[in-house]
Amino acid sequence: MSNPFFKNTGPYEINNLLKSVNLDSEKFKENFISDVKDLSSSSEKNITFFHSKNYSELAKKTKASYCITTDKLKSILPNTCKPIISDLVLLHTAKITKIFYPDSVTDDFDITVEDIHNTQHKEKVAYGKNVLIGKNVKFGFNCRIGHNSIIEKNVIIGDECTIGSNVIIRNSLIKNNVQILDGCVIGKKGFGFFPDKNSNFRYPQVGIVIIEDNAEIGCYSTIDRGSLSNTIIGKNTYLDNQIHIAHNVKIGENCIIAGQVGFAGSSTLGNNVMIGGQAGISGHLRIGNNVKIGGGSGVIKNIPDNSKVMGYPAKDLKKFLRENK
Numbered sequence: 474m475s476n477p478f479f480k481n482t483g484p485y486e487i488n489n490l491l492k493s494v495n496l497d498s499e500k501f502k503e504n505f506i507s508d509v510k511d512l513s514s515s516s517e518k519n520i521t522f523f524h525s526k527n528y529s530e531l532a533k534k535t536k537a538s539y540c541i542t543t544d545k546l547k548s549i550l551p552n553t554c555k556p557i558i559s560d561l562v563l564l565h566t567a568k569i570t571k572i573f574y575p576d577s578v579t580d581d582f583d584i585t586v587e588d589i590h591n592t593q594h595k596e597k598v599a600y601g602k603n604v605l606i607g608k609n610v611k612f613g614f615n616c617r618i619g620h621n622s623i624i625e626k627n628v629i630i631g632d633e634c635t636i637g638s639n640v641i642i643r644n645s646l647i648k649n650n651v652q653i654l655d656g657c658v659i660g661k662k663g664f665g666f667f668p669d670k671n672s673n674f675r676y677p678q679v680g681i682v683i684i685e686d687n688a689e690i691g692c693y694s695t696i697d698r699g700s701l702s703n704t705i706i707g708k709n710t711y712l713d714n715q716i717h718i719a720h721n722v723k724i725g726e727n728c729i730i731a732g733q734v735g736f737a738g739s740s741t742l743g744n745n746v747m748i749g750g751q752a753g754i755s756g757h758l759r760i761g762n763n764v765k766i767g768g769g770s771g772v773i774k775n776i777p778d779n780s781k782v783m784g785y786p787a788k789d790l791k792k793f794l795r796e797n798k
Contacts (some may be wrong), residue, residue, distance in 0.1 A: 477609075477627045478644045479574045479679050483507050484518070487539060494568040496541075498561060510537065511701040520569065524562040527757060530640060537602040541565050563676070564667050570677040570701065580662045581624035583607045583643065589618075613649065618782065628660075637692070644698045645682040654712050654714075656693040659684075663697035663720025663738060676700055678720060685709075691716060691732070700738075707744070719756070731768065743778065752787075767793075 475755030484505040490496075492726040504599070507518045512528055515521040515537035523532045524543040532549045534733075540547075540554050545557045547556035555797045559565045571578060581787055586605040589595055594606055600618040605627030616630060622632070637655035644660035653659065665676035675795020691698070696738040706718070707726040717722070717735045725744035734748050736757035746760055749768025754760070759775045766772060767783030767790065776782060781790040784797075 476611045476679060476681075477689060478681060479577045481508060481573055482575065483791055485572065485575050488519075490520075490572065491496050491557065493572065496557065496565050501539075501555065504538065506539065506557075509566070509701065512537070512540075514702065519724075519776070520557075521554075522562050522566040525757070536695045564674065567665075567667065567674065567676040570679065571710050573675050574679045577679045578662075580643075582692075583623075585626050586623060619655065625660075631686075644680075645684070648686045648688075648708075650687045651684050652689040653684075654690060654692040654694075657690050657695070658699045661695070663700060665700055665720060665738065680704065680721065682706075687725070688712075694718070697738075713750070725762070 484507045485569045487501050487504050506717035510519045510521055511599035512521050512523060512535045513533040516534050517538055519537045519540040520782050521535055521537035523540050523546055536553055536768060537554050539557055540550055541557045541559050541562050543557050551557055556559045574693055580679055584609040589600050589604040589606050591633050592606050594612060596620060598612050603619050603621045604663050605623045608797050609627045610624050611629045613632030614751060616628050616634045618636045622636055622639050622640040625643035628642050628645050628718055633650045634647055637782050639655055640653055640657050642659045660682045662678040667674040673780060678698055680701060680703045681699050682696050682704045685708040687709045689707050689711045691712050693714055694705060694712055694716040696718040697720045702721050704718060704720055705723045705725050710724055710728040712730050713732040716730055716735045719738040721735050721739040722736045723741045725742050727744055728742060728746045730748045731750035736754045739756050740758040742760045743762035745763045748766045752766050752770045754772045761776055761778035763779045765781045770783050770787040771785035772787045782788060783790050784793045
């Protein structure tokens with residue numbers, strides 16, 4: 474499936490591609506690379522990256538033809554995937570992604586939007602004042618949009634959805650019966666960059682946001698689109714007000730997350746997770762099914778299924794209570 478939001482400028486010949494980012498490697502056959510993908514979604518003629526043992530199981534199964542990785546990790550890759558050795562895996566991947574998707578780094582406003590009065594949607598959608606809609610936006614039946622909201626180009630919104638006032642949605646696929654309350658910003662670029670003394674190098678964000686059926690997003694919440702994979706909110710998951718979801722985060726079904734919780738990038742939650750207000754979840758973590766996390770907690774390591782934790786760093790709830798009598 475082609476990316477509906479960002480144009481792929483490939484394919485590129487593999488040796489020329491690596492040379493353009495100053496990445497030394499052996500001389501490969503003159504194969505053409507069609508795209509850059511994450512480990513799990515890659516296929517033949519794709520290039521991917523592998524920078525941490527945390528992703529070893531995905532690396533073993535990747536179908537990519539080439540992988541930017543370290544000398545220590547290269548042996549984990551399947552024989553069908555040729556390693557490209559780098560001591561700056563993420564930076565080199567970012568530079569290659571920018572070549573394929575040069576318009577993904579900035580988040581300029583959508584120049585295609587126009588007042589909903591001037592579009593075909595005026596007969597299908599109930600809407601307030603000053604609603605702007607981009608090209609190729611699709612709505613299901615019985616949707617509502619509040620005042621001063623903007624739905625940018627190529628966004629798809631399902632049936633029975635309600636979009637509040639002062640909402641911005643871009644680079645997103647919204648399923649059925651989703652409620653997005655006032656002030657939300659969904660699908661903006663994530664906070665990914667490489668610090669430099671002179672100018673920080675932005676990591677391109679070419680993923681999207683997917684919000685599944687019956688979810689609710691509270692007021693003034695922000696959900697960043699993915700970098701190479703997608704940011705996903707599961708079915709029947711409810712987010713309270715002022716929640717931040719960073720790029721590549723995947724939240725399961727039937728989760729309840731209280732106000733001002735923050736998620737760093739690429740963490741994954743299972744189903745039926747409950748999180749109290751003002752908790753923080755670090756990046757690249759796995760939170761299991763049926764987990765309960767107390768308010769104000771700081772989660773800095775993986776949490777297995779059916780756990781109850783609290784505190785900073787978050788620990789077993791019974792242990793936390795004993796230590797804080």
